[in-house]
Amino acid sequence: MNRKQAWNVITLFCIMIFGFTVATFLKPDAQHSESENRDLAQMPKVTLESVLSGDFEADYEKYLTDQFVGRDGWIGLKTGVERAIGRRESKDIYFAKDDYLIEKHTGSFTTDTARQNVRVLGQFAKQYQDRFESGHMTFMVIPNAVDILSDKLPPFASPYDEEQYLKELEAVLPEGMWFDAAAVLREHKEEEIYYRTDHHWTTLAAFYTYQAWAGQQGGVVPSQDDYEIETVTDSFEGTIQSKLGIRTEQDSIELYQHKEDIFYTVEKNGNPEITYSLYDYPSLRTKSKYNVFFGGNHALVKIATRQNTGKRILVVKDSYAHCFVPFLLDGYDQIDMLDIRYYNQKLSELIAEGEYTDFLFLYNASGFAEDTGISRLIY
Amino acid sequence: MVFSSLLFLFRFLPAVLVVYYLAPRSLRNLALLLFSLLFYAWGEPVYIILMLVSILVSYMGGIMVDQMKQKNREKGAKFALVASSVVSLSLLGFFKYADFAIDTANSLTGAGLDLLHVALPIGISFYTFQTMSYTIDVYRGEARVQKNLISFGAYVTMFPQLIAGPIVQYKTIDEQLRSRKETSIQFAEGVNRFMLGLGKKVLLANNAGQLWNSIQTMSVAQLPVLTAWMGLAAYTFQLYFDFSAYSDMAIGLGHMFGFRFLENFNYPYVSKSITEFWRRWHISLGTWFRDYVYIPLGGNRVSRLFHVRNILVVWLLTGIWHGASWNFVIWGVYYGVLLLIEKFFLGKYLKKLPSAIQHVYCLFFVMLGWNLFVFEDMGAGLAYMRALFGGYGSGVVNREFVYLLYNNAVLLLLLILGSTQLPKRIGGWICRVLSGNDIAVIVVRNLFYAGIFLLSVAWLVDASFNPFLYFRF
Numbered sequence: 001m002n003r004k005q006a007w008n009v010i011t012l013f014c015i016m017i018f019g020f021t022v023a024t025f026l027k028p029d030a031q032h033s034e035s036e037n038r039d040l041a042q043m044p045k046v047t048l049e050s051v052l053s054g055d056f057e058a059d060y061e062k063y064l065t066d067q068f069v070g071r072d073g074w075i076g077l078k079t080g081v082e083r084a085i086g087r088r089e090s091k092d093i094y095f096a097k098d099d100y101l102i103e104k105h106t107g108s109f110t111t112d113t114a115r116q117n118v119r120v121l122g123q124f125a126k127q128y129q130d131r132f133e134s135g136h137m138t139f140m141v142i143p144n145a146v147d148i149l150s151d152k153l154p155p156f157a158s159p160y161d162e163e164q165y166l167k168e169l170e171a172v173l174p175e176g177m178w179f180d181a182a183a184v185l186r187e188h189k190e191e192e193i194y195y196r197t198d199h200h201w202t203t204l205a206a207f208y209t210y211q212a213w214a215g216q217q218g219g220v221v222p223s224q225d226d227y228e229i230e231t232v233t234d235s236f237e238g239t240i241q242s243k244l245g246i247r248t249e250q251d252s253i254e255l256y257q258h259k260e261d262i263f264y265t266v267e268k269n270g271n272p273e274i275t276y277s278l279y280d281y282p283s284l285r286t287k288s289k290y291n292v293f294f295g296g297n298h299a300l301v302k303i304a305t306r307q308n309t310g311k312r313i314l315v316v317k318d319s320y321a322h323c324f325v326p327f328l329l330d331g332y333d334q335i336d337m338l339d340i341r342y343y344n345q346k347l348s349e350l351i352a353e354g355e356y357t358d359f360l361f362l363y364n365a366s367g368f369a370e371d372t373g374i375s376r377l378i379y
Numbered sequence: 380m381v382f383s384s385l386l387f388l389f390r391f392l393p394a395v396l397v398v399y400y401l402a403p404r405s406l407r408n409l410a411l412l413l414f415s416l417l418f419y420a421w422g423e424p425v426y427i428i429l430m431l432v433s434i435l436v437s438y439m440g441g442i443m444v445d446q447m448k449q450k451n452r453e454k455g456a457k458f459a460l461v462a463s464s465v466v467s468l469s470l471l472g473f474f475k476y477a478d479f480a481i482d483t484a485n486s487l488t489g490a491g492l493d494l495l496h497v498a499l500p501i502g503i504s505f506y507t508f509q510t511m512s513y514t515i516d517v518y519r520g521e522a523r524v525q526k527n528l529i530s531f532g533a534y535v536t537m538f539p540q541l542i543a544g545p546i547v548q549y550k551t552i553d554e555q556l557r558s559r560k561e562t563s564i565q566f567a568e569g570v571n572r573f574m575l576g577l578g579k580k581v582l583l584a585n586n587a588g589q590l591w592n593s594i595q596t597m598s599v600a601q602l603p604v605l606t607a608w609m610g611l612a613a614y615t616f617q618l619y620f621d622f623s624a625y626s627d628m629a630i631g632l633g634h635m636f637g638f639r640f641l642e643n644f645n646y647p648y649v650s651k652s653i654t655e656f657w658r659r660w661h662i663s664l665g666t667w668f669r670d671y672v673y674i675p676l677g678g679n680r681v682s683r684l685f686h687v688r689n690i691l692v693v694w695l696l697t698g699i700w701h702g703a704s705w706n707f708v709i710w711g712v713y714y715g716v717l718l719l720i721e722k723f724f725l726g727k728y729l730k731k732l733p734s735a736i737q738h739v740y741c742l743f744f745v746m747l748g749w750n751l752f753v754f755e756d757m758g759a760g761l762a763y764m765r766a767l768f769g770g771y772g773s774g775v776v777n778r779e780f781v782y783l784l785y786n787n788a789v790l791l792l793l794l795i796l797g798s799t800q801l802p803k804r805i806g807g808w809i810c811r812v813l814s815g816n817d818i819a820v821i822v823v824r825n826l827f828y829a830g831i832f833l834l835s836v837a838w839l840v841d842a843s844f845n846p847f848l849y850f851r852f
Contacts, residue, residue: 004817008821016829017393086788156778156779157778
């Protein structure tokens with residue numbers, strides 16, 4: 001190396017080191033990452049204690065990483081390079097066929113939590129076995145895309161087989177309580193039943209599942225003609241895509257609204273303010289467009305209808321239920337939707353007071369296996 | 380603090396460069412010392428006291444040894460040397476080996492003594508060896524005494540080599556500590572060396588580590604033979620690219636501040652024998668044991684029996700230096716035995732074999748060595764070794780292997796090529812072809828290194844898998 005070359009190296013080095021350093025100081029801190037849909041780490045407080053324990057140091061590094069200038073671009077660069085060198089996955093997400101991004105959920109089903117949740121669910125079902133009439137207590141745990149859309153996975157990919165876990169769940173439940181949603185979805189695996197960019201199932205998938213379940217219950221089997229189907233967005237970029245920071249094909253969200261007029265009221269979390277819609281349209285203008293259903297997660301949503309069926313249902317659920325519950329509108333006088341993760345009262349009291357005739361448990365498989373709050377079912 | 384972090388690249392490094400180069404020459408060692416203390420204190424705020432004690436002990440030890448020697452009091456000099464060495468080794472022994480000793484005593488005698496649960500201070504094995512080499516060299520008359528506490532402190536704490544080596548012997552940088560001249564060419568070489576190391580760590584070692592991690596967490600009894608070997612190969616690469624990357628970054632940073640540290644790795648995986656491997660792997664550690672243990676014990680200028688003993692002692696110590704756990708002891712003895720076999724028996728036959736077979740022989744035993752090294756739980760280590768040889772009857776390949784292979788094909792190719800001198804030769808060839816054309820050289824070189832740097836930043840921002848492997852050393 002001669003002096004001229006050396007000075008060029010040094011100049012470029014200084015531009016990069018000092019340039020990014022200055023840029024990180026100039027960039028104002030963000031509270032929240034819209035694209036990653038999470039709160040970002042903030043500047044930690046300096047105290048003697050936190051510095052000596054090393055907590056401050058660790059938090060500061062997290063803060064620096066989260067707030068780094070051009071964060072989304074860097075992550076996208078990394079994903080792009082990984083794809084370019086022939087990797088078919090990044091951060092436990094498969095780059096699957098037809099532009100699907102599919103989460104692997106490796107390890108979710110073999111943890112102690114996953115094991116314990118199986119036991120708790122069995123115990124819960126037995127505890128309330130006699131409280132509901134036979135056939136009026138149903139458990140559905142919806143397999144994730146990685147299971148149903150396995151044909152779309154990269155060649156030779158062999159993720160954990162979710163069916164194994166679902167079989168264990170079925171085995172701990174009393175006869176007649178398990179509903180095999182996986183079988184229904186597998187029949188429709190060529191259709192748009194999971195989002196390409198998001199971890200949820202689609203409204204179409206929820207419809208097929210509802211249709212099969214309603215049929216099994218002996219009620220009227222609904223058809224798609226019973227609903228006004230409206231595509232409310234075609235630019236949905238979900239949570240999986242956010243983790244990768246790359247642009248891929250966007251998703252559409254469909255709403256299925258009963259053609260028949262149904263009058264209902266919605267009350268969220270005991271809030272006296274009553275609304276008249278299951279849908280939160282402003283969410284469509286944000287990143288989290290799936291929140292169009294109920295505006296996201298709430299501890300307890302009470303829906304009252306004037307259907308005069310004499311039936312009242314309690315749905316214990318995660319967000320997979322948000323696009324499913326609207327199908328229940330015409331069949332019940334009261335639909336209570338409980339998210340145990342956010343509910344800080346006793347479930348047993350709610351069931352004792354609610355005069356429910358029906359019970360539905362609806363989770364997605366990986367969400368259920370990972371949920372550390374499932375044990376609250378039996379409090 | 381580690382080099383491969385945004386904190387180092389965009390907070391610490393710019394700060395230390397500005398202060399260092401604004402400081403007058405007489406204050407530059409002080410600047411280095413203060414920043415090095417900050418570097419160490421970040422994450423180890425309490426143990427900095429321990430390091431300062433260790434520095435003071437060998438600083439005073441050196442002065443005392445020197446004064447005794449000036450007065451021709453050989454015994455006094457020896458006493459000062461022994462005293463300071465005993466203190467240094469006691470600190471290392473207590474903080475690194477106390478719990479290991481208690482645990483071993485418990486399992487031998489069933490005494491049931493409580494463990495002390497002292498956290499291992501980062502880098503203690505490195506800096507203890509450095510300070511000891513200093514006092515010993517002063518005693519031997521091979522190094523000048525350093526009376527300036529700031530310069531001596533800067534030597535011990537110097538952040539480029541503080542936490543993961545190389546083990547810099549005082550005599551090799553004595554002159555540089557007293558007077559050095561930083562030049563633009565040396566600085567630029569340091570920049571490139573540092574970026575190369577950063578890329579090796581963040582882009583190659585971490586990804587190899589992730590592959591190893593994904594295979595290591597699979598159920599060992601169900602690992603097909605080839606998957607097990609791919610996993611061990613991934614770890615073999617991870618360790619080399621991680622460790623040599625730290626040395627690259629250390630040497631590069633040293634250049635930026637006008638220091639020249641000796642090389643620590645010399646393409647160890649191209650070796651044709653275990654003897655050659657250890658001349659190419661972690662050279663500063665091998666040199667240290669040679670100079671301060673092997674040769675003082677008599678080296679090979681003794682009867683064959685003592686020669687064997689000397690080799691085994693060195694390798695027992697080398698093993699245990701790497702961590703306070705039985706697997707490291709066995710790993711060290713494993714190499715002692717292999718080296719004895721090569722020295723007294725196998726060596727002359729080995730040389731007659733085709734070189735491909737020599738390479739395979741060497742890599743095979745090195746990889747088995749890493750199998751011993753990586754599992755602190757000996758049971759898990761033996762189970763993994765069993766999988767390597769098909770002991771569970773889980774077949775040779777499965778779907779997962781094919782998937783892992785094609786997903787990591789480019790990575791594995793880069794790791795293999797990167798372990799040889801090929802990239803260096805290609806670089807040299809490009810420079811020769813472009814020589815005389817300054818602009819072209821500048822463009823190609825800067826594109827290459829800036830590319831590595833920017834990709835490394837992308838991986839760091841994503842906060843992906845980025846382990847620090849030497850906390851056991």
